[in-house]
Amino acid sequence: MGGFQGKSDAKAQDFRGSLKRFGSRLRPERLIVVVVIVLAFASVFLAVLGPKLLGNATNIIFDGLVSSQLPAGMTQDQAVAALNATGQTDRADMVAAMTLTPGEGVDFAALARILAIVTIVYVLSSVLSWGQNYLMAGVTQRTIYRLREEVDHKLGRLPLRYFDGSSRGDVLSRVTNDIDNISMTLQQTLTQLITAVLTVVGVLAMMVWISPILAVISLLTVPLSFWVTMIIAKRSQPHFIAQWKWTGTLNGHVEETFSGHDLVKVFGHRRRSIEEFDEANELMYESSFRAQYISGIIQPALTVVANLNYVAIAVIGGMRVATGTMSLGDVQAFIQYSRQFTMPITQIAGVANILQSGIASAERVFELLDEDEETPDDADAVLLVEPTGRIRFEDVAFRYLPDAPLIEDFNLSVEPGEIVAIVGPTGAGKTTLVNLLMRFYDVDSGSILMDGQPTLRMRRDDLRRSFGMVLQDTWLFEGTIHDNIAYGAIDPTEAQIEAAARAARVDHFVRTLPDGYQTLLTEGASNISAGERQLLTIARAFLADPAVLILDEATSSVDTRTEVLIQQAMAELRHGRTSFVIAHRLSTIRNADVIVVLEQGRIVEQGTHEALMEAEGAYYRLYQSQFEEPQDPDES
Amino acid sequence: MKDLLVTYLRPHRKALGVIAVLLLIQAITNLYLPNLNADIINYGVLTGDTAYILRVGGLMLLVSILLGVASVITVYYSARTSMRFGREVRGDLFRHVEGFSLSQMHAFGVPSLITRNTNDVQQLQMLVMVGLTMMVLAPITAVGGVIMAMRENVQLSGLLIVTVPLMIAVIGIMVFKAVPLFRAMQVKIDRVNGVLRENLVGIRVIRAFVRTSHEEERFAEANADLTDTALKVTRLFALIMPTLMLIMNLTIVATIWFGGHLIAEGSMPIGNLFAFQSYIMQILFSVMMAVMTMMMVPRAAASAERIQAVLQAVPDIAEPEQALATPLPRIGRIELRGVEFRYPGAEESVLQDVSFTLEPGTTTAIVGGTGSGKSTLVNLLPRLLDVTGGAVLIDGIDVRDIPLEELWDLFGLVPQRGFLFGGTVGSNVRFGRPDATDEEVWEALTIAQAREFIDLLPEGLDAPIDQGGVNLSGGQRQRLAIARCVVREPLIYLFDDSFSALDYTTDARLRGALAQQTRERTVVIVAQRVSTIMDADRIVVLDSGRVVGIGSHDDLIETCEPYREIVASQVALGGAR
Ligand SMILES: Nc1ncnc2c1ncn2[C@@H]1O[C@H](COP(=O)(O)OP(=O)(O)OP(=O)(O)O)[C@@H](O)[C@H]1O
Ligand SMILES: Nc1ncnc2c1ncn2[C@@H]1O[C@H](COP(=O)(O)OP(=O)(O)OP(=O)(O)O)[C@@H](O)[C@H]1O
Numbered sequence A: 001m002g003g004f005q006g007k008s009d010a011k012a013q014d015f016r017g018s019l020k021r022f023g024s025r026l027r028p029e030r031l032i033v034v035v036v037i038v039l040a041f042a043s044v045f046l047a048v049l050g051p052k053l054l055g056n057a058t059n060i061i062f063d064g065l066v067s068s069q070l071p072a073g074m075t076q077d078q079a080v081a082a083l084n085a086t087g088q089t090d091r092a093d094m095v096a097a098m099t100l101t102p103g104e105g106v107d108f109a110a111l112a113r114i115l116a117i118v119t120i121v122y123v124l125s126s127v128l129s130w131g132q133n134y135l136m137a138g139v140t141q142r143t144i145y146r147l148r149e150e151v152d153h154k155l156g157r158l159p160l161r162y163f164d165g166s167s168r169g170d171v172l173s174r175v176t177n178d179i180d181n182i183s184m185t186l187q188q189t190l191t192q193l194i195t196a197v198l199t200v201v202g203v204l205a206m207m208v209w210i211s212p213i214l215a216v217i218s219l220l221t222v223p224l225s226f227w228v229t230m231i232i233a234k235r236s237q238p239h240f241i242a243q244w245k246w247t248g249t250l251n252g253h254v255e256e257t258f259s260g261h262d263l264v265k266v267f268g269h270r271r272r273s274i275e276e277f278d279e280a281n282e283l284m285y286e287s288s289f290r291a292q293y294i295s296g297i298i299q300p301a302l303t304v305v306a307n308l309n310y311v312a313i314a315v316i317g318g319m320r321v322a323t324g325t326m327s328l329g330d331v332q333a334f335i336q337y338s339r340q341f342t343m344p345i346t347q348i349a350g351v352a353n354i355l356q357s358g359i360a361s362a363e364r365v366f367e368l369l370d371e372d373e374e375t376p377d378d379a380d381a382v383l384l385v386e387p388t389g390r391i392r393f394e395d396v397a398f399r400y401l402p403d404a405p406l407i408e409d410f411n412l413s414v415e416p417g418e419i420v421a422i423v424g425p426t427g428a429g430k431t432t433l434v435n436l437l438m439r440f441y442d443v444d445s446g447s448i449l450m451d452g453q454p455t456l457r458m459r460r461d462d463l464r465r466s467f468g469m470v471l472q473d474t475w476l477f478e479g480t481i482h483d484n485i486a487y488g489a490i491d492p493t494e495a496q497i498e499a500a501a502r503a504a505r506v507d508h509f510v511r512t513l514p515d516g517y518q519t520l521l522t523e524g525a526s527n528i529s530a531g532e533r534q535l536l537t538i539a540r541a542f543l544a545d546p547a548v549l550i551l552d553e554a555t556s557s558v559d560t561r562t563e564v565l566i567q568q569a570m571a572e573l574r575h576g577r578t579s580f581v582i583a584h585r586l587s588t589i590r591n592a593d594v595i596v597v598l599e600q601g602r603i604v605e606q607g608t609h610e611a612l613m614e615a616e617g618a619y620y621r622l623y624q625s626q627f628e629e630p631q632d633p634d635e636s
Numbered sequence B: 001m002k003d004l005l006v007t008y009l010r011p012h013r014k015a016l017g018v019i020a021v022l023l024l025i026q027a028i029t030n031l032y033l034p035n036l037n038a039d040i041i042n043y044g045v046l047t048g049d050t051a052y053i054l055r056v057g058g059l060m061l062l063v064s065i066l067l068g069v070a071s072v073i074t075v076y077y078s079a080r081t082s083m084r085f086g087r088e089v090r091g092d093l094f095r096h097v098e099g100f101s102l103s104q105m106h107a108f109g110v111p112s113l114i115t116r117n118t119n120d121v122q123q124l125q126m127l128v129m130v131g132l133t134m135m136v137l138a139p140i141t142a143v144g145g146v147i148m149a150m151r152e153n154v155q156l157s158g159l160l161i162v163t164v165p166l167m168i169a170v171i172g173i174m175v176f177k178a179v180p181l182f183r184a185m186q187v188k189i190d191r192v193n194g195v196l197r198e199n200l201v202g203i204r205v206i207r208a209f210v211r212t213s214h215e216e217e218r219f220a221e222a223n224a225d226l227t228d229t230a231l232k233v234t235r236l237f238a239l240i241m242p243t244l245m246l247i248m249n250l251t252i253v254a255t256i257w258f259g260g261h262l263i264a265e266g267s268m269p270i271g272n273l274f275a276f277q278s279y280i281m282q283i284l285f286s287v288m289m290a291v292m293t294m295m296m297v298p299r300a301a302a303s304a305e306r307i308q309a310v311l312q313a314v315p316d317i318a319e320p321e322q323a324l325a326t327p328l329p330r331i332g333r334i335e336l337r338g339v340e341f342r343y344p345g346a347e348e349s350v351l352q353d354v355s356f357t358l359e360p361g362t363t364t365a366i367v368g369g370t371g372s373g374k375s376t377l378v379n380l381l382p383r384l385l386d387v388t389g390g391a392v393l394i395d396g397i398d399v400r401d402i403p404l405e406e407l408w409d410l411f412g413l414v415p416q417r418g419f420l421f422g423g424t425v426g427s428n429v430r431f432g433r434p435d436a437t438d439e440e441v442w443e444a445l446t447i448a449q450a451r452e453f454i455d456l457l458p459e460g461l462d463a464p465i466d467q468g469g470v471n472l473s474g475g476q477r478q479r480l481a482i483a484r485c486v487v488r489e490p491l492i493y494l495f496d497d498s499f500s501a502l503d504y505t506t507d508a509r510l511r512g513a514l515a516q517q518t519r520e521r522t523v524v525i526v527a528q529r530v531s532t533i534m535d536a537d538r539i540v541v542l543d544s545g546r547v548v549g550i551g552s553h554d555d556l557i558e559t560c561e562p563y564r565e566i567v568a569s570q571v572a573l574g575g576a577r
């Protein structure tokens, strides 16, 4: 906690590149996307055709109306001449442009015919548009599924270093909040964008067909709208990026505070934690407000542009009807088209808004996907068949941070079946050795050999399968006790699970629980005691039945009476397999074959308990320290 | 959802008022434009009056610009209001959860609480945002449109009686069907979040047991499940727009048919047909806009329920109803009176009839087997748990009567699981006392025997600590956690098995240094090592939740069988002393 320095803000963001990459995610769906586009074409074409046909219908009504006002038997030419004679030249031009049968009223049969066709056109258009949406839903959801899956697999390939250094809540936010946002974006932008663009094109085409001169005005609005959108979007994009970054930060703070909930409370940190939350919350508010406001301007701006177009058409169209160069029906259709024009343009504006937000999220997901992975396993990796547990460390050197040497010139060989105890003060590098053995981290130089083969050349999974491990930090997952113990093995039987639990001396405890082995452990197994957690992890490692057993402070929280019992069980279990035991309670390791005393990453002593006690060196001192008591009543 | 919206939008009444007025202006201008357009046709085009056309055209231009300005201001206010809404809901959620007890947190699940705090609020916030611009504008425009349409022609307006309810029905059915799907969807997002979080926390174990592919399957399952529901929802919504478009278009077809008849009969001027058509478009267009918003409603409603559920949960560790009559004496005498504790849902009590007193200036050690209730006992003192029987008193006052902040101010706790926050060494120690000076921090580190390794770090107090303290060794983590407690100089120290990861030399030195600082204080130490506890003033031996012995090491060796066993087991393990 404390300060919210994001890790990634230095990285330059590249909208266009990300957009392209975003688009390329649809590649597996390209066939369907093509179908969708074809459907969209057809549906938009029909939708655009509608008003033109309706314009014809209007013309029939208008023609009928004008005709009915003319005396029957008069021809159209006569009517025009009559109007010209009375000086109504404009009106005469208009009438001249119409198809009239003076004296007749509106031709309802013709009207019905046209309207029937229009109805069919509209129904078809809707069906097609439904089909297109339906297919697109699949495209979106599958794409999102793949994206989430890819991120999850990516996490499987990232080195531990990455996890240690990053905020869990932020990683979580990328997978849920950001991907969710991308999903919304895909869902809402793609079909809308296709339809909107096609509608604009279609409408423009119809306009050109009806009146090229009026169409020029509408054509001008397209680049104008585009330009306006670009200008505004450029300004709002950084805020969208900030918005999702702060969402991640906030998520991180929430995750961490909730994880250390009790501490936050007892240390009276509630207020501070809330202040920190408020700070991030405020920053998130600022950026999301700005993002929404600035990109929200796009829509009204485009509406103004569209309305200008509408006004221009109404005025110019009106003048042209008055001068008889255009039919009223055409102007009406044109006006309706220009109204229809507004809709896709505001839609595009909405899309621009959503897309910006989506790209900002996509960038965060891509950033995760671009993290450096663990070096992949060798293609011709050494196969590890029936590992015997012979292990050699040869000149191993390792450091977590480049300028802090830790393990240097480390040499050790372990014969199959040997028990190796590693002791030493805290921070000496004991757990680090385990990390190297398990290849959680890889050695910087030198090598670790297993059965004579360097572990670096083995597949990580093969290597790890030959180890069973109990870590200093217990971890159990949310699930039943049964499943947690079974985690270490493939399809174990009930009997095996219970045997492992008995060996770890946890069987009795489990049986006192009302649900026994089916008891659900909550998150972090917080509903059992720390010692019980350790016993379960020991049972889990026992069940895995590995060639090499690693116990890192495996019984540190277990009471000593239980520990004695586990020792006995372990003695049986360890029979014939190599074990590494790390413990501060030296009692735990007395009967080891080799005791390695580690200080600051180097072996300072090595030998059996007796030999080392004899030598009266580091181990001897360490051993004595167990009983040194400032006010030891037994010695006073 | 309504309650939530009402509660959180009420403070923004003013902004809402401004938005409403602006929207009204927008609606009116929106409706006015077609009216002007009809005028152009009726009085300009039909009469060939170009001057009139130009004049009205100019007016239309002005109105359009006015509309634009009004919209920009509306966007400003609605963006501000909705984002503030989000900020406030998030803030309150976080504050509220901060008051929960641990078991309450686990009842909701941490991943779910995280989702609720970000993702769910996000849904609502977007609904408010879009809702403010659309949902208000749409009905106003629609109603205005209906009125204007009726002004043009009442008979033709009859069409709307069929169309509008039809549209509303379509929307209603969809929303009705979508709500349960969305509710399921948010739960499934929790699930994805949960699996993933578990994977992040347990990464070492997962890799050690080569269960990455198993975990990937688990994730894939949650992912597929979520995708499934999302797909259902999207497919449902795929239907909505085409249906509404169809209704809208067919209405226009009908308008022309019936309008044609009216015109032929001479009961309607033809210009009105155009205007009417525009109004119909307007109405239907606004209904469509409303639909776009409505599509967000089901998900937001599901989210609102989840947020409400958190906000309505009453913290089970409640603040006392009244403040203390007299200030806390701050002596540090803790008395347990017949304490009993039973975890919610458990069959048996974890602690039974526990009574003893902890005197200031003394160190009390608690020993006992695994699962005997030591941590539970420790957690009862600062009210991380509340007794289910008996009472815990501090300086004669029941802890349940002490305001929580004041109570916690008395304690320094080192929990069994050494949890560190991401940050720096300094920020972690200062977690104990934010205003501690560098000297005080260093002193605490010295007492906790952490100085030696911090000194080796080039950045010193600014050395980074990764989340959970994963870049430290087990013992280093524990010592930092102790320093964090020491820097507080609390009245009461609680060490729950806090020396287990230390080597014996460090352990002894640490206790020696601590003894200096804690001379006047009440100290409780839970430990397994006999060497750690044998110089305590008093040792309490717990066995299956009952006190089976209290006394000094020497007394207990004589009188207490379980204690003798504990000591014997360590001697047995350690060989002859
Ligand atoms: N992930 C990490 N990144 C950076 N430094 C680390 C990391 N893990 C451990 N260290 C450092 O490496 C050193 C050795 O740590 P290690 O965990 O191996 O000690 P240890 O011997 O197991 O100690 P303990 O007995 O306390 O568990 C310590 O100084 C520690 O701070
Ligand atoms: N949240 C919980 N819900 C139900 N039972 C619990 C919960 N927490 C602990 N328990 C049970 O209560 C008993 C006492 O737990 P507690 O953590 O107090 O033991 P402990 O004495 O601290 O043990 P350890 O030495 O292992 O830390 C255990 O049997 C444990 O399973």
Ligand SMILES: [Mg+2]
Pocket (backbone or CB within 6 Å): A430, A431, A432, A472, A552, B473, B474, B475
């Ligand atoms: Mg360690």
Ligand SMILES: [Mg+2]
Pocket (backbone or CB within 6 Å): A529, A530, A531, B374, B375, B376, B416, B496, B497
């Ligand atoms: Mg405990």
